Amino acid sequence: MAQLDSAGADWLLARARQHRLSPTQRQVVQRMLGMFPGVAFMSTVEIAEQTGVSQPTVTRLATALGFAGFPEFRSALRDAVLTEVPGLAAAPKAEAVDQELANLESLKRELGDDRMREAVRLLAGTAPLGVLGLRASAALAGYFGYFARRVLPAVTVCTDAGTVDDSILELHEQGAGALLAFAMPRYPAGTVAALRLARRLGMATVVVTDTALAPFAADADVLLAAPVGTGLVFDSHAAAVVLAISLLDAVAATDPGRTQRRLEAHESLVDGWVFG
Structure with missing residues (x-):
């Protein structure tokens, strides 16, 4: 796997290692590791475009990682990203304005x-x-x-x-x-x-x-x-x-x-x- 430089990427890699993923799903995870922190705020369509797969493949990845669906997965991913910058989790509105x-x-x-x-x-x-x-x-x-x-x-x-x-x-x-x-x-x-x-x-x-x-x-x-x-x-x-x-x-x-x-x-x- 790629060299990690964020808590969010660490979290995603650990989560992937805990579940049995298909080769395509592992490839998506690999590419997402290089897309932090922005990937935590992308839609399924945007992730699919950036990783070169279909939108359903991204949705199925969220399920394979143990989530009820993509919204739950994205929420957890955001939480992981927000914990890596002191004070950011307490002030998510600033992040929303930047976006x-x-x-x-x-x-x-x-x-x-x-x-x-x-x-x-x-x-x-x-x-x-x-x-x-x-x-x-x-x-x-x-x-x-x-x-x-x-x-x-x-x-x-x-x-x-x-x-x-x-x-x-x-x-x-x-x-x-x-x-x-x-x-x-x-x-x-x-x-x-x-x-x-x-x-x-x-x-x-x-x-x-x-x-x-x-x-x-x-x-x-x-x-x-x-x-x-x-x-x-x-x-x-x-x-x-x-x-x-x-x-x-x-x-x-x-x-x-x-x-x-x-x-x-x-x-x-x-x-x-x-x-x-």
Whole structure:
């Protein structure tokens, strides 16, 4: 095995020696040993990409090491990493902020990519604009939709898995040419089904998710990646929020006259509902 330089790597090596692993699983462990401390904050998709195996192989490794699943394994791995720096375990929020800063840095490339320009073209060219977000992604869809209604003439937000098919059909009947979907882990099956339905109806799909290697990437005409922060109990979506509002800003800029008129109309109502 490789020379170790972290308590996390020591912990993983000891754990691997306590269990019977397949040759492929041992190879994954070997490669993970050189990826500390960052590996403790990666998703199964990211580890699979970095180690050259499939996502299910990473999931099965967690089980082979004695854990109920990958989330339990990652939690234990993080605990091992956090114990190697005095005071870090007592202040995990600082680690989470550092990870979000790295996520935002990586987002710079996404904002200037051709995929971003194509997403803007598709979303600016559809009326109405449908915005989809189920389960953990519902807040992102609601956030985007709330502000999109300030600058676009027709916006429909769907966050109810029970009515998503009806919403897609209604959007199609109203002439929508594109759908914007937020799909953060864990990926809801209803979101993937909605994307496939939209494409069968002839609508383009723009998807904001956490990685370009999402298992449903083939169901997106344009896929925009906004890495999630995994350093806390629940994932944080700082990069996704920045991507969402940047996307809306670019769509609004395609028709500056309309945007200005709608914003001024909105401002005329502010005094009636703002307190103080």
